[in-house]
Structures are given as C-alpha cells and as structure tokens.
Amino acid sequence: MNILENQQLAEPVDGLYQDLETQILLNIARHLQGWEQPIATDTWLLQKLAELGRLNQENIKLIAKMSGLSQTAAERMLNAAAEDAIKNIDPGLRYLARRGLADEAVAVKKSKNVRQVMKDYRKQAKDTLNMCNTNMLYKANEKYRGLINNIAQEARGVLNSGATGVVNGTEARQQAVRRCIRQLNEKGIPAFVDKRGREWTPEAYVNMAMRNTAKNTADEVQNARIQDAGCNLIQIDSHSGARPKCAKDQGKVFDLNNGNGYTENLHGKKIRYYPWSSSSYGEPDGILGINCRHHKWPFIPGVSIQRHFPTEDMDANDRLYKQTQVQRALERDVRKQKRECMMLDAAGDAEGFEEASVRLKSKEAQLKDYVSKHKDLHRRKDREQVVGFDKNVSSGAVSVAQKHYKDWAKSIGAEAGPKKLAGYYELKYNKENEESRLYRGYVKSVNEGRISPLVKYDRYVETYGKAKRELIGIKTKDGRNVENITVHLTERIIGTHEWMAPGSSKDLKKRLDHKGASVESVRDALQNPEKIAEVKKRINQHTGEEEESVQYYGKSAIVSFNITTGTIIQTEGR
Secondary structure (H helix, E strand, O other), X not given: XXXXXXXXXHHHHHHHHHHXXXXXXXXXXXXXXXXXXXXXXXXXXXXXXXXXXXXXXXXXXXXXXXXXXXXXXXHHXXXXXXXXXXXXXXXXXXXXXHOOOOOXXXXXXXXXXXXXXXXXXXXXXXXXHHHHHHHHHHHHHHHHHHHHHHHHHHHHHHHHOOOOOOOOOHHHHHXXXXXXXXXXXXXXXXXXXXXXXXXXXXXXXXXXXXXXXXXXHHHHHHHHHHHHHOOOEEEEOOOOOOOXXXXXXXXXXXXXXXXXXXEEOOOOOEEEEEEHHHOOOOOOOOOOOOOXXXXXXXXXXXXXXXXXXXXXXXXXXXXXXXXXXXXXXXXXXXXXXXXXXHHXXXXXXXXXXXXXXXXXXXXXXXXXXXXXXXXXXXXXXXXXXXXXXXHHHHHHHHHHHHHHHHHXXXXXXXXXXXXXXXXXXXXXXXXXXXHHHHHHHHHHHHHOOOOOOOOOHHHHHHHHXXXXXXXXXXXXXXXXXXXXXXXXHHHHHHOXXXXXXXXXXXXXXXXXXXXXXXXXXXXXXXXXXXXXXXXXXXXXXXXXXXXXXXEEEOOOEEEEEEOOOOXXXXXXXO
C-alpha cells in the first residue's frame, strides 16, 4: 500500500466525521433562529436554553445514523489495507519457500497471526470511533450552551456601551450572533481532547487515527506473514517531503531482531542492515509514528532488490514537507469559510452570509495562489468540499461576492480595474507583476485617503506610465542612474493637498497633506537640484538588507532616491 492508497483508504471514514461535524454545527445554527425577535436578550436566552433537549435528540439521531456508516467504512478500510499488504508480501515469501530459504507460510485464512492482528485492529478502530461519537455529542451540548451564553453576554455589552440605539437589543444580538458563529466555526466540535486539554477536530483526529490504523494494520499483517515464513529483515520505503526523523531512516534495511551487519541483494551486492532499535520507531514524530506515511517491506537476502534508497537532499525534503503542510492549512481555511457561510445562512443572517461569502472568495484565491507558486503541489478540489455546500449555496456566495466587488469598485472609482470578480482576486493574490502592484497600490491609496476618491484608476495608471517613461533611464546631477520607480511615487505625484477639506484636523493634515508634484518637476529636481542632502542608511523592511538613500531638493519638488537600487521612492511638491 503506497502513500496515496493509504490516504484514500482513510478518507471515507474521515469524510463521514467531517460531514457529521458540519451537520451538528448547522443544527446549532438553526437553533439560533429568532435572534431578530423584538424581545429582551434574557428572554431570548431562556428560549434557547429550553431548546437544548431537542437539539441533543437531533444530534443523537445524526450520530447514530453516521455510526453504522463509519463502522462499515472502517471495516472495509482495514480489510483493504490487509489485502494490499498480503498482495505485496506473499509472492516473495512463496518464492523464498520454493528455494528452501524459508518455511512455507500457511494460507492467509488459516494464519492465527493474521487473524489476531485483524481482531485487534478492528476493535481498536471501533473503540476509537465510539469514543469520537461520545465526545462529539457531549461537546455539541457544551458548545451550544457556551454559544448562546456568549451571544447574550456580548449583546448586553453592546447595549451597555451605548453603541446602539436599539432598545430591545435585536441589532446588538445580530452582531453577537455573527461574531460567535465565526468563533464556533473556527473551533468546531471536538472529537478528542488530549491530556493537555487540547481539542482535536474530527478532521484532525479521525484522519490521523484511521490513517495510522490502516497503516499499522498493513504493517502488522506483513509482520505476521513474515513470522509465518520465519523472516526478519525489512526495508523502509522512501518519499519526498518526509519529516526530519523519518527522512534519516527511510530507504534503509533493518533487522527486526536488532542485528547489525551486511546482507546481499538479488545481484549479490552488499547491503548494510541496521538494528530496528536504532531507528526512530516508537517516537511520535518518528518512522511509522503519528501521521507517518512510510511503510516497511520484507527484505529477502539473495532475493530482494533494494528498491528504495535513503534521501540525499534533506533540505529539499524538509522544504516540500513544509509546503504540503501549508497547503493543507489553506484547504482547511477554505472548508471552514464555506461552513461559516452555511451556518450564517441557517441562522437567518443574510448580512453575515454576504460578509462570509466575500471572505470565502479571498481564501480560495490565496489557496490557488500558493499552489500555483509551487511546482510540486497540485490543487485538490476534493479537499475543499463541504457537505451541504451545494450549487445553490455556492452560486449565492459567488453572486454576493460579485455584488460586493462591484459596489466597492464603484465607491473608490476603480471601474477601469478588473471587470470580473475572478480578475480582482487574481490581481489581489495570484499575480506578482506590474499590473497587480498598480492595482493594489491604487486600492490602498484610496482606502487610506492618500489620494482623492475622485481620482479614477485610469488616471492613476496614466500617471504611473508617464513617470516610468520620462524618469527611468535619466541620470541625476551627481551621476546616478534611475533604474526604477515605486508605485508609491504615483500617489505622491498626484498628491492629497488639492482635495484636503478646510476643516480637517491637524493630525490628518500632518499625515496626509502632501502637495502633488508633476513628473517634470521630479525630473528637474534630480537633474538640476538646488541642494543634495547627505546620504542616509536604512534597513529594508522586506529584505533586511542595509540600503542608502538621498534627497534631491528641486525648485518645485523634493525627491527621495534609493542609491542602492537606483529607484525613485517618493516625492513631495514645494
């Protein structure tokens, strides 16, 4: 059984518990309906507490229905793992027996060793899932009580602060419902709580437990067949992206009896073997430990070929492993955001659904961006799916996000930007080129008040283009070449001085009152300065490298210039 097959075997069980968690969370969200009633928050709280019994019964039915499905799925998983392990090991054992190098292994159905392994791991899987069922039912009740109490407490806090004029607390309750749903969705319904009090989500715990159970079943079945044939040497397979402790052991041949020496392969080549006790076996993050996806295979002296070799490029190995973990985290973020959309929709919060939908498109874009930037990663749409997030919910989320983008673009005068939502997120997250830097710069400048909302995007682009054409390639008075300009320079050329309101505060004026400067005045300041200031040294916040800069004082503009990179940083009119 390879790594992919191991993952695929565990996914049906893992997926059932992810679906169960989602359905329990949606149940909880549905019981929040009625937050908009014109009643006191304390009265609302009592109503919701009275619904706890009904919620519990609904969750019991969900868990009971899923329990039968999960037990069946786990049984199939273990049988498939055992069959795959036997299929890989038995041909070699039969060949060895024919050569008289080992005992004839008994038929699988008659093997007491195999039967005992299967019995033990079936019980282990059943006990694990039953424990998850019990924990999730108990935690669902606990989370619901905590949720409605938190909503009531936060709603009272909003009212007491004087932040709302709604006497009955409906608006305050809406704010609290939205915030508390987000918090509950983030934490989820735990399937396991460890000794340190850490709550494991069904996705994390069931996936880890079932993957390990399937892998251990395969490993121990192979051990059982090895015992049936009287063999003791094994080898560990290799794969890129292995954890550090696993990486040092993968590819090696080990002796289960803890011997140390040399053997030979089919071609008579000497192969060193190590004592099993010298490996990282038994450590949580070691070979065949928690979340490990390695396998051990029988190594038959004079028969086997060492098909797997130790990893040489440890740095590349560690790098790929870390990249994979980041991708898994981004996938979880997408699923959580989809779930939040569904919960807010179930609770009857249309505004909250809209906000969550916008965040969903952002998270999807971030995932797409990360995968596209790493050639060894591939998009897994199945890992982003959530039960119940059907076409209706999905299209509603996209429609809401599209409307949000159009309204936002119109409000800041960005009609000349991307025409579609996908184009916006592509520029915002997925591209690192001049167009994306310009668009992000414009959005930031408008949002922070550094240029007027009346300044259209096309004017911003035009100004940048003119500055680029007329400034890059010139030589300063003291002989320095201009090789680049910042996007920030564009907002400084346009300036804020001309649109500052007369009654603006001193602080705002100090922060934003930047008089614009024409491209011509910038060029004149560089080529015909009245004064050149002393060179200053600073640390680049992005690179951490030391850089030098200088200011040129022209007749109509002051220009800051990065000597190290040859880049015009900013300007201000005089």
